[in-house]
Amino acid sequence: xxxxxxxxxxxxxLAGCAAESGIVRTGQNQYLLSKRGATGWSPIESLRVDxxxxxxxxxxxxxxxxxxxNETHSKPPYLLGNFPRVTxxxxxx
Numbered sequence: 692x693x694x695x696x697x698x699x700x701x702x703x704x705l706a707g708c709a710a711e712s713g714i715v716r717t718g719q720n721q722y723l724l725s726k727r728g729a730t731g732w733s734p735i736e737s738l739r740v741d742x743x744x745x746x747x748x749x750x751x752x753x754x755x756x757x758x759x760x761n762e763t764h765s766k767p768p769y770l771l772g773n774f775p776r777v778t779x780x781x782x783x784x
Contacts, residue, residue, distance in 0.1 A: 704746060706764075710729070711724075711725070711726045711727075712715070712725040712726070712778075714745070714746070714749055717727075717780070719766070719784060720727075720782050721760075721780065721782060722746070722749070722780070722781050722782070722783070723727060723747050723757070723779070723781075723783075724742050724745060724778070724779050724781070724782050725742070725764045725776065725777070725778040725779075726738045726741055726742050726776065726777055726778075727765075727774050727776040728769075728774045728775040728776070729774065730741045730774060731768075731769030731770060731773075731774055731775070732768070732769075733775045734775070735742065735745070735764055735765075735773060735775040738766075738775055738777045739777045742777050742778075743757070743759070743779065743781050744781065746759070746779060746781050749783070750781075750783035750784075753783050754776070755783035755784055756784055757781055757783065758778070758781060758782045758783070758784045759779050760772060760780045760781060761780040762777070762778070762779045763778045763779075764777055764778075765777075
């Protein structure tokens, strides 16, 4: 029973962690941003909101607005390292 509680607590702690690419310039006013959940239980919609907010803040800091040109999501099943992932390509206009 203690082991089960430990595993549950560890899973919850790791669910809050995520890997992020940071904003990568891919061309003239072209950028890419990707975020991956730390576990297979990370909600993909939460990752999507995070990348859109970060991209929006980046464009706002330049006095421009966000224009998403492409968005991709990882596909389930989320096993063996295929964790939820969202990648957007965007421009600041």
